[in-house]
Amino acid sequence: MNAVRHWFECRFVRSALGAYLDRELAHEAARIERHLAQCGRCRALARALAAQAQAIEGLAADEDPRAGFVDRVMQRIASADSHPTARPWPQPRWRPSSAVASAAAGLLVIAAAAMLWIALSRPSQLPRGEVPPPTQPSKVAKLPPALSQPGSSPAVAPQSLAASSTADKQQLKGTAPASAGRGLAEAAKSRGQRPRAPSPPAETAAAGEAHRTSGRSYEDRGLLDQALREYAAAQREGGSQMARLDAARVYEKTGQTAEAVDELTAVAFADLDENRWEPLPVN
Amino acid sequence: MKRAEMDKPAESADLDAVRRCLAGERDAFAELVQRHQRVVYGVALRMLGSRDEADDAAQEAFVRAYSRLSTFRGDAEMRVWLVRIITRLCIDLLRARRRRPEVLLDDQPSEPAQPSWEVDVAERHGIARAIVELPPRYKAVIILRHLQHMSYSDMARTLDLPVATVKTHLLRARRMLRQRLSSGSAEGEEVVL
Numbered sequence A: 001m002n003a004v005r006h007w008f009e010c011r012f013v014r015s016a017l018g019a020y021l022d023r024e025l026a027h028e029a030a031r032i033e034r035h036l037a038q039c040g041r042c043r044a045l046a047r048a049l050a051a052q053a054q055a056i057e058g059l060a061a062d063e064d065p066r067a068g069f070v071d072r073v074m075q076r077i078a079s080a081d082s083h084p085t086a087r088p089w090p091q092p093r094w095r096p097s098s099a100v101a102s103a104a105a106g107l108l109v110i111a112a113a114a115m116l117w118i119a120l121s122r123p124s125q126l127p128r129g130e131v132p133p134p135t136q137p138s139k140v141a142k143l144p145p146a147l148s149q150p151g152s153s154p155a156v157a158p159q160s161l162a163a164s165s166t167a168d169k170q171q172l173k174g175t176a177p178a179s180a181g182r183g184l185a186e187a188a189k190s191r192g193q194r195p196r197a198p199s200p201p202a203e204t205a206a207a208g209e210a211h212r213t214s215g216r217s218y219e220d221r222g223l224l225d226q227a228l229r230e231y232a233a234a235q236r237e238g239g240s241q242m243a244r245l246d247a248a249r250v251y252e253k254t255g256q257t258a259e260a261v262d263e264l265t266a267v268a269f270a271d272l273d274e275n276r277w278e279p280l281p282v283n
Numbered sequence B: 001m002k003r004a005e006m007d008k009p010a011e012s013a014d015l016d017a018v019r020r021c022l023a024g025e026r027d028a029f030a031e032l033v034q035r036h037q038r039v040v041y042g043v044a045l046r047m048l049g050s051r052d053e054a055d056d057a058a059q060e061a062f063v064r065a066y067s068r069l070s071t072f073r074g075d076a077e078m079r080v081w082l083v084r085i086i087t088r089l090c091i092d093l094l095r096a097r098r099r100r101p102e103v104l105l106d107d108q109p110s111e112p113a114q115p116s117w118e119v120d121v122a123e124r125h126g127i128a129r130a131i132v133e134l135p136p137r138y139k140a141v142i143i144l145r146h147l148q149h150m151s152y153s154d155m156a157r158t159l160d161l162p163v164a165t166v167k168t169h170l171l172r173a174r175r176m177l178r179q180r181l182s183s184g185s186a187e188g189e190e191v192v193l
Helices: A003-021 A029-038 A040-057 A069-080 A098-121 A161-173 A184-190 A221-236 A241-253 A258-273 B008-022 B027-048 B051-067 B078-097 B101-106 B117-124 B127-132 B136-147 B152-159 B163-183
Strands: none
Touching: A003 A029, A003 A040, A003 A258, A003 B163, A029 A040, A040 B127, A040 B136, A040 B163, A069 B027, A069 B051, B008 B027, B008 B078, B027 B051, B027 B078, B027 B127, B027 B136, B051 B078, B078 B136, B078 B152, B127 B136, B127 B163, B136 B152, B136 B163, B152 B163
16 A cells, blocks of 8 residues: 555544444444454554543543422422423514505515616716726635536636635635636646646535545645645644535545544644644655 | 433323423422423533532523423423523523633532532532533533433523534533543643544
């Protein structure tokens, strides 16, 4: 097993070991067991985690309150004079009759129609020859190309993972700089590689086992390495859900299953928050 | 045997008590308090680290449960529903008070003849103290997972968080526990959790 593959396997096992020991891992248990059989460091971690769980579970879960607890609760209920059948939040005191409601709705429709008529009949207030500013695109339209439909825009090259954290926020606010669409595409170009079409977002990957992409394993290690580093840098700047999705894309590129992508992104966030980021080995 | 399997008769007794209570029989609620007081108080004690505060929080949780009993539909266990109420209540209390748990732990026990569990256990293992010192949400996931044996999806519902966030919280909480427990020991290499 080469160093990069081992790095990923260790990383995956570190992230998923808790869920494995909690029997909450759906498909990757055999993979973890295979790795544990050959990696002493991860075996030590598994033993430590199991011992810790045992120590916690050795504590008493339930405790007896002081004598008279039930009476104290019932007294409190009686003094509050609350009723279990009462609705959890207050209802409006006044309800409009249906006739009033119909009249109000009718007035609203008339007002809306009048405003529309005024707006359409007024001449443009722009000075002659001035081009109206483009309307503010919606948040959906401003999603980074990596997360939009492939081929839907000329700028389909994946964005910089570093930029994605901060620039995505700026884009959502409509303040993205013109340079926001750089990154992986440029990195790929500088290496003489063709920019890749974006992978589907993590949610799509989470759709199930059918999304297994093991055929593409590690073919673009250089690109992946840079992407992970940029992602780490983006995280240190503040992090965002977009960076998380970008990380999921990166992990997908390495042929991880949907479940593994989920675990890996979870541990990546925890690592970066705690400044534990361990870069990819250099071959 | 899982806790859920053991509690089937108690579950139907809970539903019966809820029905009677909603029909106006207030004393039926006392049965529910009697049956679940140890769980609710236990969670509060682990979360807050003080018997007095835990007693007060557990009472408040039952009062809230009573006033919202009409919203309990029986699709989840009464125990899980009550644990959800007490956990959220404790998280809110911990955040609002912004008090260091050490202060609570270092308080003199209110009943000297019966040493509080936290001092006793902390001296023996250090684990109880380490749990009490965790941030509220991390503490909650450790307690719900390891002491209440909740599934990840139940924990997510209880804390009103996505399952992925519950996993991340668990990972960080376990790391933090490990760091705190190993910092005082003579173990050589730190194991990254």
